[in-house]
Amino acid sequence: xxxxxxxxxxxxxxxxxxxxxxxxxxxxxxxxxxxxxxxxxxxxxxxxxxxxxxxxxxxxxxxxxxxxxxxxxxxxxxxxxxxxxxxxxxxxxxxxxxxxxxxxxxxxxxxxxxxxxxxxxxxxxxxxxxxxxxxxxxxxxxxxxxxxxxxxxxxxxxxxxxxxxxxxxxxxxxxxxxxxxxxxxxxxxxxxxxxxxxxxxxxxxxxxxxxxxxxxxxxxxxxxxxxxxxxxxxxxxxxxxxxxxxxxxxxxxxxxxxxxxxxxxxxxxxxxxxxxxxxxxxxxxxxxxxxxxxxxxxxxxxxxxxxxxxxxxxxxxxxxxxxxxxxxxxxxxxxxxxxxxxxxxxxxxxxxxxxxxxxxxxxxxxxxxxxxxxxxxxxxxxxxxxxxxxxxxxxxx
Ligand SMILES: *Cc1c(COP(=O)(O)O)cnc(C)c1O
Numbered sequence: 001x002x003x004x005x006x007x008x009x010x011x012x013x014x015x016x017x018x019x020x021x022x023x024x025x026x027x028x029x030x031x032x033x034x035x036x037x038x039x040x041x042x043x044x045x046x047x048x049x050x051x052x053x054x055x056x057x058x059x060x061x062x063x064x065x066x067x068x069x070x071x072x073x074x075x076x077x078x079x080x081x082x083x084x085x086x087x088x089x090x091x092x093x094x095x096x097x098x099x100x101x102x103x104x105x106x107x108x109x110x111x112x113x114x115x116x117x118x119x120x121x122x123x124x125x126x127x128x129x130x131x132x133x134x135x136x137x138x139x140x141x142x143x144x145x146x147x148x149x150x151x152x153x154x155x156x157x158x159x160x161x162x163x164x165x166x167x168x169x170x171x172x173x174x175x176x177x178x179x180x181x182x183x184x185x186x187x188x189x190x191x192x193x194x195x196x197x198x199x200x201x202x203x204x205x206x207x208x209x210x211x212x213x214x215x216x217x218x219x220x221x222x223x224x225x226x227x228x229x230x231x232x233x234x235x236x237x238x239x240x241x242x243x244x245x246x247x248x249x250x251x252x253x254x255x256x257x258x259x260x261x262x263x264x265x266x267x268x269x270x271x272x273x274x275x276x277x278x279x280x281x282x283x284x285x286x287x288x289x290x291x292x293x294x295x296x297x298x299x300x301x302x303x304x305x306x307x308x309x310x311x312x313x314x315x316x317x318x319x320x321x322x323x324x325x326x327x328x329x330x331x332x333x334x335x336x337x338x339x340x341x342x343x344x345x346x347x348x349x350x351x352x353x354x355x356x357x358x359x360x361x362x363x364x365x366x367x368x369x370x371x372x373x374x375x376x377x378x379x380x381x382x383x384x385x386x387x388x389x390x391x392x393x394x395x396x397x
Contacts, residue, residue, distance in 0.1 A: 066079075
């Protein structure tokens with residue numbers, strides 16, 4: 001049935017598929033927009049004879065539309081939507097057995113690190129964290145038991161870029177599958193399957209939803225057998241979002257392309273602005289020619305994304321004060337929505353990584369650059385720098 005929802009979309013461009021794939025006009029009413037199907041159960045014409053839906057945990061029309069749409073955007077044959085990014089990750093990793101080994105990028109999302117190191121490891125899953133920008137380090141970390149290599153690019157919050165083609169080769173040579181968390185790039189900027197990834201993971205809470213109003217997760221993949229196993233687990237575990245959640249995410253996807261273009265433009269301008277500030281020790285943005293991953297990013301991404309991190313010369317206390325002093329950038333965790341957010345990863349999103357291989361520098365500030373007027377965003381950061389210099393006279397270092 002998901003196949004019918006793809007049928008008309010195969011030849012369309014990204015923006016058209018974002019609006020139409022999996023979303024035929026409602027045949028009963030002609031409604032242009034996919035309805036929110038709240039029914040938990042679906043009538044059967046005869047025992048076991050139905051229109052593709054029996055029970056809403058197993059399958060739901062609104063979820064099916066989202067699954068078809070986002071799978072199409074990733075260029076994948078199959079898509080599965082979940083209640084959160086972590087629910088998607090957990091469901092995927094339940095395909096592993098005790099003794100299996102995961103190689104995780106040493107700059108992974110903190111929640112992924114926590115799931116693997118604190119929830120799955122006590123159940124017998126082995127793991128190690130490796131610098132995935134170095135394919136030789138990955139080759140060395142591969143074991144006969146390695147089943148999954150888990151990569152993000154660009155990473156959170158250091159915006160490190162991993163060369164997907166290079167690590168896909170090493171992963172496959174070692175007999176494992178490559179999972180790529182594509183939350184930061186989105187399918188508009190990067191389609192990991194076309195660079196050798198086997199499974200794409202999303203927190204759709206971020207750019208896909210795009211408005212800070214719905215939590216969700218997604219898996220996209222080509223392999224029929226693994227997709228069947230994951231659909232089984234999706235139903236057996238039941239970590240699925242509500243039809244209303246699915247509707248909001250589907251609605252967000254319609255504007256993904258135009259939002260990402262503006263996120264990228266604003267982020268580029270802000271990275272250039274930060275590069276010119278004396279207070280800044282380092283700007284981390286893959287679009288800057290001096291970024292170590294710039295060449296790989298230019299090969300595998302359409303543009304360079306909406307996330308910018310930077311380090312303040314004045315250190316940790318100044319970074320925390322700066323993050324708390326902006327007005328247009330709101331001090332908050334999360335990312336990827338229309339409004340700009342600022343945070344101090346060392347004390348907020350990545351506080352639990354202290355002392356682990358994933359610890360982040362204390363002078364680091366992360367920006368999720370929104371789609372507001374660029375003059376307001378740069379004005380806000382300029383004011384924050386001004387306040388920093390007046391207040392830091394005689395202040396701590
Ligand atoms: C937020 C995030 C997740 C987890 O997703 P939730 O929707 O919060 O469960 C996973 N990976 C990355 C890169 C994220 O930013």
